[in-house]
Amino acid sequence: MNSPLSPHLQIYRWQTTSLLSILHRISGVVSSLGSVVIIIYLLSIGLGEDTFNFVISLSDNLLIRTLLIGLTFCTFFYLASSARHLLWDYGYCLDLNVAKMTGWAALSFAVFFTIFFWLKLYGVI
Amino acid sequence: MTSAHRIWKLHKYSSIALIPLIIYLLIIILRFSSLSYEQILIEISGAWSIFFILIFTILGIFHMNTGINEIIDDYIHDPKIYKIFKFLISSFFTGISLFVCLSILMILL
Numbered sequence: 001m002n003s004p005l006s007p008h009l010q011i012y013r014w015q016t017t018s019l020l021s022i023l024h025r026i027s028g029v030v031s032s033l034g035s036v037v038i039i040i041y042l043l044s045i046g047l048g049e050d051t052f053n054f055v056i057s058l059s060d061n062l063l064i065r066t067l068l069i070g071l072t073f074c075t076f077f078y079l080a081s082s083a084r085h086l087l088w089d090y091g092y093c094l095d096l097n098v099a100k101m102t103g104w105a106a107l108s109f110a111v112f113f114t115i116f117f118w119l120k121l122y123g124v125i
Numbered sequence: 126m127t128s129a130h131r132i133w134k135l136h137k138y139s140s141i142a143l144i145p146l147i148i149y150l151l152i153i154i155l156r157f158s159s160l161s162y163e164q165i166l167i168e169i170s171g172a173w174s175i176f177f178i179l180i181f182t183i184l185g186i187f188h189m190n191t192g193i194n195e196i197i198d199d200y201i202h203d204p205k206i207y208k209i210f211k212f213l214i215s216s217f218f219t220g221i222s223l224f225v226c227l228s229i230l231m232i233l234l
Contacts, residue, residue, distance in 0.1 A: 039221060043224060046228045075147065079144060085140075123159075
């Protein structure tokens with residue numbers, strides 16, 4: 001408990017890199033909580049066809065679908081952002097401008113693949 | 126090497142391993158969306174699928190647990206709230222592990 005305090009967010013000047021860093025943590029936490037969705041899916045398969053069909057039909061609910069789309073976005077963003085953090089750990093892409101560019105690339109990746117994933121899931125493409 | 130350094134390294138290794146596993150999971154979800162319940166049951170009860178679920182669960186829970194604990198260490202400084210969050214997090218991941226085992230048993234039996 002004697003670790004140094006993190007920057008106080010309320011007096012911190014927002015920058016692209018810090019915003020993306022916070023988004024990385026938020027998306028990680030949301031993806032962790034989203035693992036419950038996978039567990040429900042697995043359990044429903046084990047419980048039988050009726051339960052499985054019921055769980056699948058829940059995704060027709062607008063609120064649940066919106067949450068699932070948000071979860072997909074967080075997962076894709078966390079995936080891309082983790083790759084970015086790994087590059088930093090090995091000493092690559094540490095230049096400020098490159099860091100900003102890879103941050104926007106991670107965000108674009110998440111938006112593109114979230115749309116692609118849901119279009120594919122609904123058989124549109 | 127300190128304990129924190131070792132955990133940080135293991136957290137990074139787990140993220141390297143999880144990248145292809147998450148991509149595979151998303152591909153599986155897309156594939157399953159076009160299959161019937163019986164087809165999904167046959168696919169998921171195969172040895173490879175069970176192995177994938179177990180590896181994914183072990184690595185995923187380790188990665189999520191270390192990541193969330195790091196956030197708690199960084200942002201929660203009140204000892205009481207800190208203890209409550211630590212308890213909630215460990216309960217959440219214990220619950221997830223138990224439900225995954227239960228799901229596998231129900232799928233296989």
